[in-house]
Amino acid sequence: MTAQRSVRLTTAQALVRFLAVQYAERDGRRHRLIAATWGIFGHGNVAGIGQALLESGPEAMPFLQGRNEQAMVHAAVGYARQRGRLSAHAVTTSIGPGATNLVTGAALATINRIPVLLLPGDTFATRPADPVLQQLEVPWAGDVSVNDTLRPVSRYFDRITRPEALVPAALQAMRVLTDPVQTGAVTLALPQDVQAEAYDWPEEFFAERVWRVRRPRPGTDELRAAAEAVRAARRPLLVVGGGIRHSGAEDALRAFADATGIPVAATQAGKGALRHDHPAEVGAVGHTGTATADDLARAADLVIAAGTRLTDFTTASSTLFQDPGVRFLGLNLDPYDAHKQAALPLVADAREGLDALRAELAGHRVDPAYERTYRKAKLYWEALVDQAFHAPDEDAVPTQAQVLGALDARRRRHRRDRQRGRLAPRRPAPALAGPLRVPVPRGVRLLLHGLRDPRRPRRGPRRPGAAGVGARRRRLVPDEPHRDRHRRPGGRPPQGGDPRQPRLRLHRRPLRGGRRRGLRHGLPLPGARRRVHRGPPSGGPRGQRGLPRDGRDPHPHHR
Structure with a gap:
């Protein structure tokens, strides 16, 4: 009798390798079951799942960087919905608030029967440090963690306290994810020490598996x-x-x-x-x-x-x-x-x-x-909908229905052009509000263009005495009109830059009238000396040292 061949990996490495070879099949078409993994790393998963994802590479398991745990689950739910529930994403987080942020998205997936795999980190199974950072402590139980909040909103939940427990748990997770009746959020809580624990895994565990989605016929x-x-x-x-x-x-x-x-x-x-x-x-x-x-x-x-x-x-x-x-x-x-x-x-x-x-x-x-x-x-x-979409007065303020009507007309025109094979090339955003086939109020067209109607007065008169408050704004704009000013004689690039590329200037544009003043930078240069009027310690018009006699700071952007 030949001995079963094995490979030594950590629990996290074994899980990533296992997920990379799982497939779902329906009507003869095969799809990768776990197409990618979302993640935000912390002390609960960086040394386990994080290292395993890094070592596996994007070919085996693509990684998607998230910024919020709940948003990652929502993105995974949207992906699975668009893929007909035949492909899903995994989501890994650290322990503590990173795990509890998964609850809302998990409930959404379970209620709507959308497959998503959740891999939150968990507290130490061997408890070398108790408590750890952001660990939930309750006086009546020592095995409770914040991951237990995911139990009622998960179709399947398991806490992997030993490496060998991953084998049956992972198979059960794939079964639930591919079951059109029982699918939803599947949670495998991974203690941070178990993630990094090495184990001799049977090679059969990493064999390619195809999970066939059934289509039951009526009785x-x-x-x-x-x-x-x-x-x-x-x-x-x-x-x-x-x-x-x-x-x-x-x-x-x-x-x-x-x-x-x-x-x-x-x-x-x-x-x-x-x-x-x-x-x-x-x-x-x-x-x-x-x-x-x-x-x-x-x-x-x-x-x-x-x-x-x-x-x-x-x-x-x-x-x-x-x-x-x-x-x-x-x-x-x-x-x-x-x-x-x-x-x-x-x-x-x-x-x-x-x-x-x-x-x-x-x-x-x-x-x-x-x-x-x-x-x-x-x-x-x-007919009622068309009447609500119609705008008899183009100069009137558009209603919400008229705005929706303009967008709907654009969508229909786009679909018709695509079906006829004469779809216009992609245009920049300001050109999306081109001529429509339905009357569109002027305000809607300006809204789509991102403009303000110059014929409509402002909402209210300016407050008296407010001309100096916010009268000038700073804008970061391309300086094509000023490009020649940045070039030195002989065509050499300024400060190591490319003379062919425009630089950016921080301009201060008055809202009404006045000339433009340009500033080369928004912060003082190292070693720059500020030349200010040294008035008396407290005898200036505003009672401040170092200000001009008119009380105005010549470098307000330095403060």
Whole structure:
């Protein structure tokens, strides 16, 4: 029997090497599971995870420098959301406030089922120093640290008190991150002494692993019951959430709406799952919904909740669906969400469930009168939006809706040009507010350009006697008009600089009138002598030594 081969590494080195060879696969497409690591280093992780990341290099594990721990988690959540939850980021912090700053982002990831791996440092497992800097001390337990605040907001939590405990914990962490039902924040608390402890790791631990994301199909009995409920409904409404986007079911949703004619409303997380110009798309639903979608929700006798958790913003705190006989059909990968509102469950992947339900409903379509009603309401709502976007008076102060309308028109024009393959080259920021195809108030155009309307008076008259207060400002501006002044005879660069490159001057520009005074620097040069009037010790006009007789400091920037 041959002995198992091993490699000697620290716990942190082993973890980084393990994460570098983990992959997620769905529909035959493979993605790197942990694409990068965010980090802010302190005494709790610099000698462990920090050294391991430095030694591994950007090829094995790219490193992203953060400035705030909560912001790092939010960035990691945004990345995983855009990657369809098939790739995630890790976040490492020190102990103390660096770890507690992760709590809000971890809660966001767990609530919305977005994968993120948290690697906070922890106090010494062997306790050679107790307490350490920023350690939480409680009189009733010796094993409590601030990392325990991450327990209730993590889908999986483990504290690695021994190097060999990393093997099962890391495998469990990858399982949770790739589980579309259980995914969320995963926390592996790493004591700072265990991070740097060496251990003989089996080479099998570092073998490449592929975690396949499953797409469960609906059960036959559940599918048959769901199809019967849809056929019996006279005013069905399909409410789609973020699960449609996570599953990549946009095409399946469009095919389902085309085949059945059922109107589609979206939650905040599901916005954009069906294009806004689709005839069956009626906008957002709930507290922040459109009038069309909310009216349909009030009259609906069957609500098909696909990929949504039916939160209070979607249900208007359970007051939106007002039909006495309203029923719910829950299409969700998680049975917990599929049964909400006493719904008829259809536990399946969103794409597989919509495709299977469309096939089961072959030949069925909503009543034409109902279809004409909601399409007419959709056109009426769009007309109201266009009216709010329109600016009849270009010289009037723009409303918020008019500003949004101008931005929306620019976005539509940009998308149309991109689709037609004639997208204009990138222009500098001041040129982004070019001519639009809709009337735009003058104030909006100036706002987009970053200018002030010269025809509008200032907000108030200047205070009397304030001309000398802040009458001059300092600005750091390119000195192209003064470039020749910096050049010496013979074209030699000044003070070792390149004569071809413009230098910067610190100018003092009067707000109104007066000539410009240029200052070569903002601080006194070493050894520079200041020439001031030496008046009497206390006999000057202002009673101060070293000031001119007029009481003005000739070098205010030196103070």
